[in-house]
Every structure is written in structure tokens, then in C-alpha cells.
Amino acid sequence: xxxxxxxxxxxxxxxxxxxxxxxxxxxxWVWGSDWLALQLLEDHALVVQVQSLKGELFVLCxxxxxxxxxxxxxxAQAAVRxxxxxxRNQLEHFVDTSASIIYALTPxxxxxxxxxPVYVSANVWRLTGxxxxxxxxxxxxxxxxxxxxxxxxxxxxxxxxxQLGTLSLxxxxxxxxxxxxxxxxxLQLYWGTDGQPFExxxxxxxxxxxxxxxxxxxxxxxxxxxxxxxxxxxxxMFNRDMRYLLASQRWVQDFQLGAAGDLVxxxxxxLLPELPPQWRQAYQRALAGETVQREEEPCRLPDxxxxxxxxxxxxxxxxxxxxxxxxxLAEDITARKLREQALELNASLFxxxxxxxxxxxxSKRILSVNRAFSEITGYAAGEVLGQLPMLLRSGQQPRxxxxxxxxxxxxxxxxQGEILNRRxxxxxxxxxxxxxxxxxxxxxxxxxxxxxxxxTQRKQAEDRISQLTHxxxxxxxxxxxxxxxxxxxxxxxxxxxxxxxxxxxxxxxxFKYINDSLGHxxxxxxxxEMASRLEQAVRQQDTVSRMGGxxxxxxLPQMDAExxxxxxxxxxxxxxxxxxxxxxxxxxxxxxxxxxxPGDGQVVDALLQAGDTAMYRAKGAGxxxxxxxxxxxxxxxxxxxxLENALRxxxxxHELELHYQPQIELSTGRVTGCEALLRWTHPQLGxxxxxxxxxxxxxxxxILPIGEWVLxxxxxQNKAWQQAGLAPVVMAVNxxxxxxxxxxxxxxxxxxxxxxxxxxxxxxxxxxxxxxSADPEAAIRIMKQLDSLxxxxxxxxxxxxxxxxxxLKRFPIDKLKIDQSFVRDLGSDPDSALIVSGVIxxxxxxxxxxxxxxxxxxxxxxxxxxxxxxxxxxxxYARPMPAEQYERWLQDYLATTRAPGxx
Ligand SMILES: Nc1nc2c(ncn2[C@@H]2O[C@@H]3COP(=O)(O)O[C@H]4[C@@H](O)[C@H](n5cnc6c(=O)[nH]c(N)nc65)O[C@@H]4COP(=O)(O)O[C@H]3[C@H]2O)c(=O)[nH]1
Numbered sequence: 006x007x008x009x010x011x012x013x014x015x016x017x018x019x020x021x022x023x024x025x026x027x028x029x030x031x032x033x034w035v036w037g038s039d040w041l042a043l044q045l046l047e048d049h050a051l052v053v054q055v056q057s058l059k060g061e062l063f064v065l066c067x068x069x070x071x072x073x074x075x076x077x078x079x080x081a082q083a084a085v086r087x088x089x090x091x092x093r094n095q096l097e098h099f100v101d102t103s104a105s106i107i108y109a110l111t112p113x114x115x116x117x118x119x120x121x122p123v124y125v126s127a128n129v130w131r132l133t134g135x136x137x138x139x140x141x142x143x144x145x146x147x148x149x150x151x152x153x154x155x156x157x158x159x160x161x162x163x164x165x166x167x168q169l170g171t172l173s174l175x176x177x178x179x180x181x182x183x184x185x186x187x188x189x190x191x192l193q194l195y196w197g198t199d200g201q202p203f204e205x206x207x208x209x210x211x212x213x214x215x216x217x218x219x220x221x222x223x224x225x226x227x228x229x230x231x232x233x234x235x236x237x238x239x240x241x242m243f244n245r246d247m248r249y250l251l252a253s254q255r256w257v258q259d260f261q262l263g264a265a266g267d268l269v270x271x272x273x274x275x276l277l278p279e280l281p282p283q284w285r286q287a288y289q290r291a292l293a294g295e296t297v298q299r300e301e302e303p304c305r306l307p308d309x310x311x312x313x314x315x316x317x318x319x320x321x322x323x324x325x326x327x328x329x330x331x332x333x334l335a336e337d338i339t340a341r342k343l344r345e346q347a348l349e350l351n352a353s354l355f356x357x358x359x360x361x362x363x364x365x366x367x368s369k370r371i372l373s374v375n376r377a378f379s380e381i382t383g384y385a386a387g388e389v390l391g392q393l394p395m396l397l398r399s400g401q402q403p404r405x406x407x408x409x410x411x412x413x414x415x416x417x418x419x420x421q422g423e424i425l426n427r428r429x430x431x432x433x434x435x436x437x438x439x440x441x442x443x444x445x446x447x448x449x450x451x452x453x454x455x456x457x458x459x460x461t462q463r464k465q466a467e468d469r470i471s472q473l474t475h476x477x478x479x480x481x482x483x484x485x486x487x488x489x490x491x492x493x494x495x496x497x498x499x500x501x502x503x504x505x506x507x508x509x510x511x512x513x514x515x516f517k518y519i520n521d522s523l524g525h526x527x528x529x530x531x532x533x534e535m536a537s538r539l540e541q542a543v544r545q546q547d548t549v550s551r552m553g554g555x556x557x558x559x560x561l562p563q564m565d566a567e568x569x570x571x572x573x574x575x576x577x578x579x580x581x582x583x584x585x586x587x588x589x590x591x592x593x594x595x596x597x598x599x600x601x602x603p604g605d606g607q608v609v610d611a612l613l614q615a616g617d618t619a620m621y622r623a624k625g626a627g628x629x630x631x632x633x634x635x636x637x638x639x640x641x642x643x644x645x646x647x648l649e650n651a652l653r654x655x656x657x658x659h660e661l662e663l664h665y666q667p668q669i670e671l672s673t674g675r676v677t678g679c680e681a682l683l684r685w686t687h688p689q690l691g692x693x694x695x696x697x698x699x700x701x702x703x704x705x706x707x708i709l710p711i712g713e714w715v716l717x718x719x720x721x722q723n724k725a726w727q728q729a730g731l732a733p734v735v736m737a738v739n740x741x742x743x744x745x746x747x748x749x750x751x752x753x754x755x756x757x758x759x760x761x762x763x764x765x766x767x768x769x770x771x772x773x774x775x776x777x778s779a780d781p782e783a784a785i786r787i788m789k790q791l792d793s794l795x796x797x798x799x800x801x802x803x804x805x806x807x808x809x810x811x812x813l814k815r816f817p818i819d820k821l822k823i824d825q826s827f828v829r830d831l832g833s834d835p836d837s838a839l840i841v842s843g844v845i846x847x848x849x850x851x852x853x854x855x856x857x858x859x860x861x862x863x864x865x866x867x868x869x870x871x872x873x874x875x876x877x878x879x880x881x882y883a884r885p886m887p888a889e890q891y892e893r894w895l896q897d898y899l900a901t902t903r904a905p906g907x908x
Contacts, residue, residue, distance in 0.1 A: 023074075027067075034063060100126040110205040113144045120144060120205060132188070132211050134181025152177035152185050167202065170194045175212065187216035239335045242321065247273040247288055250330055259337050261307045279305045284316075291318040291331040301338060313342040361436075365453040369393055372452070381436070381459050383429030394455065399427040410440070414453070418442050423460065435461045477551040479529055480536035488550035488558055492609045495562045499602055506602040507569040508612050509559040510620035511539065511576065514594045514628030516555035521742065522774065527586050528555075531593060538579045542572065558616065566601050566633065573597045573631035581629065594629035596620055605634045649701050651687050656714055661685055663718050664885035667895070668737065668856055668878045671870045676895060678735035678769065678856075680878060681719035682885045683711070703743050712744040716757050722888055724763040731895060735797060737769040742776040746783075751790040758794070765795035771822065773801045785815055792817035799856070803844060814851060821848045823874065825859020831868050842872045849873070 042055045100107060106129045113121035121144045125137040133150070140146055151159055155176035166172045172192040177185040189210040197203040233240075233253040239260070241252035249268040257263055265276055274285070281304055287297040298317035306312055316335040323329040355362055361378035365371050371389050379385055382397060389396065398407075402425050413420045421439045428434055438457040445451045475487035483491065492508070499506045513519075513535065520528035532555065539549045539557055548560040561569065580595040598620025600606060605615040615634040623632040655661050661683060668678040685693045702708040716738055723736040744750055758765050770791060776784065788798055799820035800813075823844050830837035841857070848855045857869045860879030869877055883894055 031063075031067065038063075097127065101128045103128060104210055106132055106209040108140075108207050108209070110207070112202065122147070129209075132180075132186065132209060133178060147178075150179045152179065166192060166194055166205075175216075186211055187213040239337065240332060241268075241273075242330050242332045243273055243288070244330050245292055245328070249273065256335070259312075259335065277307070279307065284318075287316075287318045288331060288333075291320045292328055294320050294322075294328050296320065301342065312337055313339045360456050360458045363389075363394060363455040363457075365394065365455070367450040367452065369453060377458075381428070381434070381457070382426070388429075397426040399425045399433045401425050401433060414440050414442055418444075423464075424457075426457075434459050435464050480533055480551050482536050482540075482557075483548055483550040485550070485552050488548060488552070488560060489609055489613075491548050491550075491560055492612065495560060496602065496607075496609065496612075499562060500607075504563045505565040507559075507561040507564040507566070507572075508600045508602070508616040509561060509569065509573060509576075509631075510552075510598040510600075510616040511535075511557040511559065511580075511595045512597075512620050512624060513555040513580070514596055514624065516593070519591070519593065521776065523586065523589070523591075527591075530586050531555075531584070531591070534584050535580060535595075538582075539576065542576050542579050556620075558613075566599070566604075569599050569601065570631070570633075573599060577629060577631065596623035596626075596628045597631035598623050598634065599631060600634045645701060648690070648693065648698055649705050649707075651690060652685070652698055652702060652705070652707050652711075655685055655687070656710060660687055661711065661714065662887065663715060663722065664887055665722070665891040666878055666885040667734075667883050667891070667898075668876045669882055670876050671866075671874060676732070676734055676898065677876060678737055679891065680737040680771070680885070681715060681722075681739070683715055683739075684885075699741070703741055706743070708741050708743050709747070712741060713753065713757075715739075716754065717761070720757050720761045720763050720768060723767055724761045726892070727763075727767070729892075731892065732899075733767055735767055735769045737771050737799065739771045739801065740776075742773065745772060745776050745787060751787065751794065754791060754796070755794050758796070766797070769797040769799055769820070771799050771801040774803055781815075785817075788817050802858075813847075818853060820854040820856055820875075823855055823857045825857075825879070828857050828859045828865055828869070828879070829861070831865050832862075838868070838872075841869070841874075845872050845874055 038059050039056060042052050042059070046052045046055060103126075107124070107126040108122055108129070109124035110120040111123045113119040122140045125140045127137055129140065130136050148156070148159075159174060159176050162172055162174055171194070172190075174188075174190040174192070176188060176190070178188045179185055189212040190207060191210075192205055192207040194202050195204040195206065229251075233251060236253045236255060239253060239256035239258075241256045242250040244250055249271050252262075252268050257265075257268070260277055262268060262276055265271065268276070281302060283299070283302070284304075287299075290297050296317065296319050298315075300315055302314055302316065303311055304314050314335050315338045316333060319332045319334065320328040321330045321332055355375050358375060359377055361381045362373075362375040363371055363378055364373040371392050371394060374384075374386050374389055378389075382389075384396075410420050410422070410424075419439070419441045422437075424436050424438045425433055426436050436457040437460045438455060441454045442450050443452045443454070475484060475490075476482065477484045495506060498504070513531065516528065516531070519531055532551070535555075535557060536549065536551065539559065543549055543559060543561070546562055550558050550560070552558050559572075561572070564572070576597065577595055581592060583590045583592050585591070598616050598618065600612045600615035600619060602612060606612040619632045619634040623630050626632065662685075663681045664684050665679045665681055667676045668680060669675065670677045683695055683699075685695075685698055687693060699708070702711055719736050719738045723734070727733050740750075747753075754768075754770070758768065772784075772788075791798060797819040798817065799822055800816070800818055801822045802824040803821040821844060823841055827837040827840050827844075831841060845855050854875040855873075856876040856878055857865075857874045858878050860866050860869065860877045860881045862881055865879070866877055866881055883891075883898075886894060
């Protein structure tokens with residue numbers, strides 16, 4: 006570099022020194038020699054001569070000295086010049102061969118704040134292709150050759166030079182050949198003693214290669230980053246401590262490391278502690294130079310999910326062959342694995358499916374069949390491969406069927422339906438078949454898939470079920486379901502055509518009685534007879550259906566109210582005609598309710614409800630009649646529901662009570678017994694008659710808890726009276742059919758008696774005639790069990806049922822209770838009197854006692870006494886009364902000692 010900014014003279018120069026010495030010596034010589042000559046010589050001329058000679062000699066000597074000195078100086082200067090020349094040459098060689106170009110700039114006084122090159126080392130041509138002469142004194146030359154993109158940056162940097170004094174720049178300079186070279190420019194600013202910048206000395210170095218290398222490195226880094234960001238593979242590089250060097254984005258995603266931030270330097274084991282232990286072994290082996298890989302392996306991720314991975318651990322060697330790092334490449338093959346598992350499953354499903362499966366190629370040749378195919382068709386796989394599925398054709402379906410089927414498959418890609426095929430043995434079978442086709446990318450059919458199952462049995466079952474679900478098994482008539490469908494269809498038609506339609510509900514009066522007294526066979530026979538009579542009564546377009554039990558419904562399209570009324574009358578007449586059952590001539594009557602469309606309802610349910618309500622009204626009106634639906638009727642139907650609901654709470658809410666009605670022995674006037682009769686008083690509904698709530702209690706099953714309560718209360722009451730000193734009487738308790746059929750009923754009676762401590766002889770169970778005559782053998786069994794307890798049994802309402810005398814003989818009963826309907830008509834109807842005397846006579850013959858119910862008048866009492874009835878019961882003597890009232894009545898009765906009506 007250049008010397009410092011200031012210069013100093015250290016001592017006198019040699020020229021002054023030599024001049025002074027010469028002056029001193031020459032003066033001494035001149036002065037001394039003159040003085041000596043004067044001293045030695047007296048002769049003035051001689052002195053002058055000597056002095057002249059001496060002067061000549063002095064000049065000669067000093068000339069010789071001067072010559073010598075000049076020569077010596079010349080020699081020295083030549084040596085210095087030579088040395089300088091050599092040094093300069095050497096310097097020029099150095100600079101020439103140097104990679105750096107030296108230059109100097111001096112302020113360009115012509116250009117404001119500009120600088121002008123005053124020196125450029127010769128080697129500038131190597132870097133720029135230009136000679137120093139091209140540069141010197143051309144202040145804009147350098148800037149013009151800068152790359153346009155770098156100019157502003159260079160200009161800005163230059164502005165800082167004055168403050169900083171030094172600058173380091175890197176820019177592109179255009180070579181003479183047009184290419185750009187990267188130049189590293191180092192500048193140093195020098196100030197003069199006046200404090201003004203007077204020189205810039207700088208050096209340029211060609212750093213194109215270095216820049217290219219760096220650029221290449223940067224490019225590489227960018228590529229690597231791009232690769233790591235977008236590579237579809239999960240890969241990561243680790244150092245020997247298994248700390249991250251780099252990782253692809255996919256790796257971060259697959260191993261759920263997004264939250265871990267920058268991975269570089271982080272420990273692999275700490276971030277993924279759940280990885281299988283064999284991974285760690287693999288790292289060790291890779292660090293030892295081995296490549297380790299696994300085709301599939303399950304692994305647990307940080308979030309606990311299970312993934313399947315395929316991985317490879319690869320050692321990375323440095324230039325000296327040492328393993329510096331390892332690369333792990335992991336591929337998440339979970340989806341593939343699941344696909345494989347799905348495929349395996351599919352294959353297993355294919356083989357083990359209970360559906361027959363057949364796969365054909367595009368020309369319908371069978372490629373594959375499963376086990377179920379063979380089981381259903383009887384063909385082994387080997388027998389059908391390469392064949393056409395036609396071999397299953399039964400030949401029982403027209404060609405058009407197959408033509409349509411294939412046309413549909415080609416058009417829609419799928420067909421589904423029933424097909425009649427043939428097994429290998431020739432036996433036809435009905436299959437539910439689905440055929441689908443699969444096309445290739447060019448739209449050509451690649452495969453046909455057929456899936457089928459044998460529905461022969463199902464079809465038969467369906468037909469059977471359809472029959473069962475749509476028809477009544479006993480009568481063969483359409484049932485409720487089919488009726489509904491037909492009503493819907495007919496209603497739609499009636500609406501369209503604005504035609505009337507009638508719905509007739511028919512119920513057999515006292516059917517339960519027939520069933521109970523003559524048995525189910527009789528009931529069934531009656532229903533079949535009813536069905537046949539109804540079918541005969543209607544037109545062809547009408548539907549006769551059985552709704553269940555003894556209810557029949559007629560659907561009568563295009564029928565107005567007048568025609569319906571006419572038909573109803575005809576039906577009453579038809580049904581009421583006597584019919585025969587095992588030698589008995591029986592007569593039943595129907596109750597008919599009629600609902601009319603459109604007046605009584607627009608939809609099925611409304612019409613059904615209206616018809617049903619009207620039918621109950623007809624029943625309520627005593628049967629053997631028909632009623633058209635009227636809006637107010639609905640109320641009574643809802644009362645039944647209301648009663649049933651209320652009855653459920655009656656016991657719990659103490660709404661039930663027993664009333665007692667005395668039974669009097671006609672011959673003595675003694676009170677021999679009393680009948681317990683249930684009373685229900687509801688807070689809102691008031692007093693509800695047993696004739697209304699008892700059927701509801703029986704139908705709903707509520708009779709069981711209620712009946713048990715009656716039994717317990719009546720037995721306890723009787724015991725209480727006995728304990729209170731009242732003359733003991735037999736307590737008669739009504740037993741319903743439902744109670745009687747309970748197998749544990751006799752045990753219950755015994756328990757109740759035991760708990761109350763009442764002698765069984767003081768309890769009488771009243772069974773209705775229908776109860777005992779429905780299944781006499783079973784009734785005899787139960788009655789015997791009850792009889793064995795020691796209590797009394799009576800048959801209530803005797804005369805209204807169809808008791809077989811032969812059975813009556815075998816019943817272990819003590820008493821018959823003559824139904825009050827006969828007693829009521831005693832005076833007026835000779836038949837009733839006949840029946841009463843017949844029953845009494847028969848009872849006598851069988852050794853049974855008789856009690857006549859419903860005695861309301863003295864006349865009736867007298868007649869009964871005359872006929873020989875043992876006991877009587879009725880309003881003439883006393884109404885059913887609460888316990889305390891009964892006690893009072895009894896005291897009064899005993900006090901008067903007169904039995905009213907005793908004849
Ligand atoms: N017209 C008239 N009626 C008379 C006369 N004397 C008594 N009655 C009535 O005749 C019915 C006799 O009872 P039932 O024939 O066993 O007929 C009973 C019986 O079958 C049943 N019932 C009553 N209480 C019970 C019970 O606790 N359990 C069961 N299973 N049924 C009961 O309800 C039916 C009706 O009972 P109630 O309404 O109490 O009607 C009673 C009674 O009040 C009379 O002189 N004239």
C-alpha cells in the first residue's frame with residue numbers, strides 16, 4: 006500500500022554536507038598555502054608564481070576530485086536506477102501475476118464529486134479485457150460497465166465512502182467479451198493534509214468462480230428446501246447422536262411433529278419415544294454402515310394412532326468413508342395395508358358369502374364363482390368356468406325376459422329381480438339376482454358380476470305369510486290388514502268418482518256366551534257359519550272381512566245409506582236364522598253399526614272408528630239391530646277407555662267397596678247367607694255399575710287384583726261378624742271366569758281363609774254357568790280342588806247358559822242360583838215359571854239347593870216358595886247394603902222376627 010500521508014526531512018542532505026566540507030578544506034588550503042608561501046618566499050614574483058602554480062594545482066586537484074566524485078555519483082545513480090528498474094519490473098510482474106488489480110482514483114475536478122482513474126495495474130486486461138489505457142482519465146467508464154441490476158446498490162454504497170473511509174463491494178462487471186464477472190472491490194480513501202480527500206486506492210479481485218460456487222450452493226439449498234418441502238416421501242437425516250439434521254415436510258406431517266417447531270438439533274428419540282424398539286436397533290446398524298429396511302411394520306404415533314410403515318435406514322458416509330449421519334426414509338403404507346386387508350376381506354367375503362356370486366368376462370364367460378354358488382346351483386366351480394351363465398336357465402321364462410334383462414344391464418349397468426333358474430340336477434329354483442357390469446376406461450364391458458340367493462323357500466314363506474297376514478285363518482275371509490288396503494283403494498275410487506260407500510260393522514250378540522258355554526269349537530263353527538251367511542248376503546264387489554273375535558266388517562262400495570239400511574236388515578234376518586251345532590239348534594243375532602262415506606269420515610281410520618262406535622251403540626241398544634253412526638256416539642267409546650284408566654287406580658285409591666245382600670231361607674225365614682257385591686264410586690265419574698265396569702275389569706285383567714280384594718274383604722267381614730256375635734251366615738262371593746281359570750286360585754282361596762281364620766263352610770263361591778260349561782273337565786278339576794277345601798260352590802245365573810246336564814251331575818256344587826230374568830217374568834211368562842220349576846226340580850234331583858235371585862215382589866216370593874226354591878234374594882227383602890247398614894238391617898230383621906214375603 007502507499008506511504009503515510011505526511012513527509013519529513015530527517016537530516017542534511019549529502020550535497021550540502023559535501024559542499025560545506027569542500028568549502029572549509031578549500032578555504033583552509035587557499036589561506037594556508039598563501040600564508041606558507043609568504044613565509045617561505047620573500048620574492049614576491051616567486052610568491053606570485055608559486056601562488057599561480059598553486060592555484061593551477063588546486064584547480065587540477067579539485068577538478069580531479071570533482072571528476073572522481075561525479076563519476077562516483079554517476080555510478081551510484083546508475084546502480085540505483087538499475088536497482089529501481091529491477092524493482093519496478095519485479096513489482097510489475099507481481100502485480101501482473103497477482104489476482105488483484107490495483108487502481109488509484111483522484112478527484113475529477115471537472116466532474117462534481119467525481120473521481121478519475123489515474124492508475125490501473127496492467128493486469129486489469131485479464132479481468133476486464135480492457136487495457137489500462139482504456140481506463141485512465143475516463144471517469145464514467147467503470148460505472149457504465151456495471152451490471153444494471155447492481156448499479157443502484159453500488160451507488161448507495163459509494164455515498165457512504167466519505168464517512169466510512171473504506172468500502173467493500175461486490176458487483177458484476179461487464180467484460181469486454183460481453184459476459185459479466187463478479188468483482189470484489191476494496192476501496193480506501195486518503196485525505197490530504199488539507200483534510201480533503203485526495204486519493205482512492207482500491208483493488209479488484211475476480212470472484213466470479215467463488216460467486217458461482219456460492220450461487221450453486223444457494224441453488225442447491227433452495228432445491229433441497231423445495232425437495233424437503235414437497236417430497237412425497239417422509240425422510241429425515243440424523244447425526245450420530247440421532248439428532249435431526251434435516252427432515253422433509255412429509256416426515257413432519259406423518260410423524261405429527263408440526264408442533265415441535267424447528268427439528269434441527271432435536272433428539273429423534275425424545276420426539277418419537279413410541280417408535281418400535283427395532284427402529285433403534287436399525288439406527289445402530291446403519292451407523293455401523295449397514296442399510297436396514299423393513300417392508301411393513303405397525304407403529305404408534307404421538308397421538309396414539311396406529312399406522313403401518315415401510316422404512317429404510319441408510320448410512321451416509323463422509324469423504325473419508327466414516328458414517329457421519331444416517332437417512333431414514335419412511336413410507337406410510339397404512340392406506341395400502343387397509344386396501345390389502347379390505348381385499349383379503351373381500352376375497353374372504355366372496356368365498357364365504359351366503360349369496361351365490363358369479364363373475365364373468367366381457368363375453369359373459371364365467372371366470373369365477375364362490376362356494377355359495379356351488380351350494381345353490383349344485384355345480385362345482387370347475388364345471389362352470391369358461392361356460393356361459395345360460396346353463397342355469399330353467400327354460401320356464403320367456404326369451405323376452407332375458408332380452409329385456411340384458412338390455413337393461415347394457416343401458417343402466419345393473420339389473421335386479423327374481424329369476425327362475427335350474428340347479429344341476431334339473432330342479433328349478435327361484436333366485437333374487439343382481440347383475441352389474443363394469444366397463445374399462447374405453448367403455449368396453451370388462452366384467453359382469455352376478456349376485457343371487459335362493460328365495461324359493463322365502464317366496465313360499467312370503468306367500469304363506471301374505472296369506473296369514475291378509476286373510477283370517479278360521480274363515481278364510483280378508484282380515485283387518487287386507488280390509489284396510491281395500492278400504493283405501495275403494496275410498497280413493499269413491500273420492501274420484503264422487504260415489505257413496507258404506508262400511509258395516511257386525512258383531513254377534515252374546516257370542517262370548519256361546520264360546521264359554523258350548524266351547525270354542527262351537528264359537529268357531531258359528532264364526533264360519535257367519536262368514537258364509539255374510540258372503541251370501543253381499544254383492545260381488547263387496548268385501549266381507551273378519552276383524553278378529555266375533556267382529557265382521559263389510560266394505561260396500563257404491564252403496565248409499567238407504568241401500569245400507571236395507572242390507573243391514575237382510576243381514577240381521579240371515580244371521581238370526583237358526584243354525585245347528587252338534588245336534589243343538591242355536592240362534593244368534595247380530596248388532597250392526599254403519600258408517601257412511603263421505604258423511605262420517607274421509608279417511609280410513611275415521612270410517613273404521615265411526616263404524617265401530619255405531620256397532621257398539623247397536624249392541625247397547627240390546628242387539629239384533631243396526632245403527633248408523635252419529636257424531637255424539639263417540640263419547641261412549643271414549644267412556645270405556647276412561648273407565649279402564651280410572652279402574653286401574655280404583656283399588657289403590659280406596660274407591661271400591663263391598664255391599665252385602667241377604668239370602669233368606671224360605672221355609673224358616675232365617676237369614677242363611679249374604680252375597681258380597683262390588684261397588685265402585687269414582688270421585689268424578691260417580692257410582693259406576695258392575696255391569697259396566699266388570700267387563701272392562703275382565704278384559705283388562707284388572708279383575709285379578711280386584712277379585713282377590715273382594716275375596717279377602719268378604720271373608721274378613723264374615724269373620725268379623727261372627728266375632729261380633731252375629732248369627733253366622735254363608736258369605737257368597739262372585740268369581741269371574743278369569744279368576745277361576747288361574748291355576749293358583751284354589752291356593753289363594755285357602756290362604757285367604759286361613760289368614761282370616763274363617764271356617765271354609767261359611768264361604769260360598771258363585772261361578773257363572775258360562776264359566777263352568779266352557780271347559781267342563783277343567784272346571785271339574787278346579788271345582789274339586791275348591792270343594793276339597795270345604796267351602797260351598799254355586800252356579801250363578803243358572804238357566805242362561807248351555808250347561809250339559811251330564812256335566813252338571815259331575816260338578817261338586819251345592820247350589821244353583823236361578824237367574825233373575827226368569828224370576829222377573831214369573832208372573833207374566835208361563836215359560837219362565839216352567840223353567841223355574843224345572844230348575845228347582847232338577848236341582849232337587851241332583852241334591853242341590855236353589856236360590857232365586859231378583860225377587861222384587863211378594864208374589865214372586867210366594868211363587869218361588871210354591872215351586873220349592875230353598876232360598877230367595879232380592880229387593881223385596883233387602884237391597885245390597887254397606888256392612889254397617891247390613892248389620893242394622895239384620896238386627897231389625899231379627900227383632901221383627903218376621904220374614905217379609907214368607908208364604
Ligand atoms: N233388578 C234387580 N236386581 C237385583 C235384585 N236383587 C239383587 N239384584 C242385583 O242382581 C245382581 C246379582 O248379582 P249377580 O247375578 O251375581 O251379578 C253380578 C255379578 O255377576 C257381578 N258382580 C258384582 N260384584 C261382583 C264381584 O265382586 N265379583 C265378580 N266377579 N262379579 C261381581 O256384577 C253383576 C251385577 O251386580 P249388581 O249390579 O250388584 O247386581 C246384583 C244385585 O244388585 C232385585 O230384586 N232386582
